[in-house]
Amino acid sequence: MYWFPRSYFFLISALFAGQAYGFLAPLLDQGEWGGETGFEFRYFDDPGEFGQEQYATSLRFQGEYHALWNEDQDSFTFLPFVRLDQQDEERTHADIREALWIHVGDSWELRGGVTRVFWGRTEFNHLVDVINQLDLVDGDEEKLGQPLLNLSLVHDWGIFDFYFLMGFRERTFPGEDGRLRTPLVVDADNAQYLGSAGKDSMDFAFRWQRPLTDELEMALSLFSGVDREPTYSFNFNFSDPMLVPYYSNKTQVGLELEYIYEGWAVKFEGIDVTNLIQDYNAATLGVEYSFYSLFDSNVDMTFITEYMWDSRDETAPGFLEHDVGLGARFTFNDEFDSTILAGLLWDPETDEKVASLEGERRFFSDFKVKLMARVMMERGQPQVDDSTIAILNALASSNLLNDEIVDRAFIIDFIVDLIRENGLSILFENEQFVPALQQLQRLANANRKLSLLESDDYIQLELIYYY
Amino acid sequence: MNRKLYRAWLTLPALAVTLGLAAPLATAETPEEKGRAIFEEADRRNDGFGDNQGDMLMILKNKRENTSEREMSVQGLEGKNGEGDKTMMVFLSPKDQKGTALLTYQHKDRDDDQWLYLPALKRVKKIASSKKSGPFMGSEFSFEDIGGQQVDDYTYKYLRDEQVDGQDCFVVESYPKDKNSGYTKVITWVDKQHYRTLKADFYDRKNSHLKTLVAKDFNLYLEKFWRPHEMEMVNHQTGRSTVLKQNNIKFNVGLSDDDFTQNSLKRAR
Incomplete structure (x- = not known):
């Protein structure tokens, strides 16, 4: 389940308490609501290794409130999120994805509240993207809202962003009855902190982005605070064995480069990390090529290839330490905005492979269907x-x-x-x-990381209604 | 989705078209010179629009007359000191596309820069600019139809005079220089009085008649700029068509470069 760090309340009080109703009135009067509801069905090819069910249904609700006032110089966005899961009580959770006030000045913006921030260029992993915690129970790329204050300056030399991150949010993990989990469940309620890291930590981040030439864009970033990615230890309780997540501070310098010319794109992300446990570097290099109007049809195809590297090699916590990613994205350019994305992750050293296929299409103007399948193709042997x-x-x-x-x-x-x-x-x-x-x-066993998910091949169907 | 933007709807009277120099000069011209002069005049007549904004409704029809709709809002800023124009387009519907936004910097001497904002991921993506002939948002308009073409992107040939709906027009054939274009030629009917494109026929790479554009319901803004409130593109090969309607067009709304940055792209609504 979720919680708010104490600083959440400081922040929200700071934003609103000082102002009288005069400030709040336009926020409440002039806004408009929207939202979406998703019904999701997952079916796994095998029964769960630990007795979990082979299927799960889940409902997702997401509201969106947006208000503009003060001649559009001020805006407020509120985005509450709830998921109800049939099987996994850890996946039944709520979050405030966004509760953000933005004030726009001449060549500057001040943003305060809760939000999600994306940094980066590559497709298969997101090394430089450090502001938000992952909402792992909800999906590989879903993020929890982060309380922050962000000053953004638009200058001839590019855009400069300064972030004060108020409080740290712990990662969510699937529970005992959930699929796509580690063999030992992660005890998310008893996370531990090393050194000066803590839930109320005030962290700092900075990013500077600018074009270097007509074709080349660059971004340099700095982060100092609690590493969103934990390390794990065993709880030494043999009657209820669990993994305990440990969070510690890190300092990260990140570089992004993106070169785009005609149908080509070359992308780079690199990080240099200093922390209590093990200093390391990691990088991803990607090349993409797009074929437009394939075979004189309306379909565009982009071929993506990326190489991922991590100096920690197999001791890296993820499984993308020396991997190749291959992908093909088909954009149909039709009235339904249909797309298909096929992806393959391959570790040349261990020959582990994960293949995935995703597609989506709109129908009846307010509905959308998304389909996804994921298969672990080369499995390790559990010893x-x-x-x-x-x-x-x-x-x-x-x-x-x-x-x-x-x-x-x-x-x-x-x-x-x-x-x-x-x-x-x-x-x-x-x-x-x-x-x-x-x-x-x-x-x-770092060489067989995917063996953890060996019985978790699945297909997922989601129907979404927008209102 | 991408590539050369929509300025066309707001800034150019449809397909970057218009008239040649004054009539006396025309007598000494070759058909090629006269054709180009017509387009140069069209371009000149659109100078000085400053900034503008408007709402667009796109109605897509298939052979069985089933329709689907898309709504967008567009803002444009005229380039100063030889720079190209800037355009911000925000998608309002279908609802799953709401908040998706496209920022374009046009350039006269090189490919445009274009960035797409995806609100679900909060991600800004730079878009490659070599896509021209593909359909825009599933419509019968292609990116090059609506992009802000430059006069130099084509060679021209004046064909004849002809009436469209009782209005005297020049008929000009133009040939794209870019090998990525989806056309071998475009025949354009430009009215002699105001240099507006009233009609255009598009020929595909096999030189067969592909599409016809008809623009109507022209309104005059600032006593200078003509804008069609409705355009229809019919594809003769598939039987599909797209109607594009413009509403709430306003000029001089006080936009500046600050409204066309990656920051403004992220909060566009």
Whole structure:
């Protein structure tokens, strides 16, 4: 479920409390409402590995209120969001995606409230995009609203944005009954913080974007605050084994470049990260080419290829550490705005592959249908036959239990204590102990990250009504 | 969606067309010179519009007369000191497209710059400018039909004089220089009095008759600028057609460069 950081209230009070009703009147009188409702059905090719259902239905409601006043120099947007999920109680959640006031001046803008911000150029991953937390239960690219204050200056040298991020939001994760989850559920309610990181952290970000030539655009960004991506540790509770997310501070410098000429586009995103755990660099390089009016039809096709690299190699928390992304986007240019996107992610070192196909089309002017299918094509083998000793060894030498979070000596002491109390037989007889270790070992096997989702091939159909 | 924008609707009397120099000069011209002169005059007569805005309604009809509609609002700013015009187009309906916006910087000597804002992702995407012949938003208008063409983008040939709906017109054939164009030629009927495009026939790459445009319901703004409130493009090969209506056209609404930045693109409504 969701919560508001305390600073949310400070912010909202700061925005509105000082002003009398005179300020609020146009905000409430002159606005207009809109919104959308989505009905989603997911069907998985296999039953859940941990007894989850093979299908799930879900309802999504999203309102949108927009008001303009003061000769259009002030605006307010409110975007509440609710999802109800049939199976996963963690996926049933609500959020304020946006509650943003914007004041426009001459060559500057001040934005305050809750919003989502996108930075970046590439398609398969978004390295430089750091302002918002992911709403992972809702989708790979969905974001939670971030409370902030943003001053934007439009200058001859480009656009300069300064962000004060008020409070940190924790990532959402699928629950016990949800699909597309890790073998051990992430205990999102008990997130831990390292160093000075915390929920009430006040973070800072900056971005400068400008064209360098007619064809080349550039953006330079800086972020200092709580890393939106957690690392994980085991909770050492063998009767209720879970992963605990750990959040810590990072400083990130990001560079974006985009070169567009005729049908070609070359895109680059690179980051340099300094943090408590492990400093690293990561980059994505992409090349796209568009064929217009394919075979004299109205269809346009864009072919996308991207290479993703991360200096942490297989210890990177995601699975895009040395991967190739291939995609083809078909735009039909018809009255229904039909599109199809086919994508393939391929790790040349482990030969893991994920293929996806997405399509959408409008009908009856106010409805839209979206269809998606995702398949893990090359699956790792879960090594459930290993002996307990082998599992323990693999675990001890893995990066999952990071030195900064849990000391290895602590793990050994813990297990020795466990054996002292319960006898050696716990390693072989306990119903939770061995399976929990096995799942931990799967999580620690960086070369087979996709094996975690091996039984999660699925198709998803969404019907959306706009009003 | 992309490419050369909509300024045409608001700034040019439809397809960048108009009349040649005064009649006495015409006698000494070749048909090619006279054709070009007609378009130069059309261009000249549109100078000085400053800034403007308007609403557009696009009605798409298929062979069975089923229709679907799109609504947009458009703002335009005339370029100063030899720079091209700037245009902001915001989509209002269908509702799933609401808030999608397109910003275009036209350039006289090179390809235009164009950025598309996708509100669901909050993402601004730069768009490649080599797409010309494709349909705009599923309509029978292509990007090049509505883009802000320059006189130099074509060669011309004056054909004859002819009446359209009782109005005396020049008939001029023009040939696109760009190999990405979807046309081999366009025949345009330009009225002699005001240099407005009343009608145009488009011929595809196989040189067969593809489409016909008819513009009507012209209104005069600032006692100088003629704008058609309705245009219809009929595709003879597919039987489909698109009607484009313009409403609430206003000039001198006080727009400036600040209204045509990536920041204003993100909050366009």
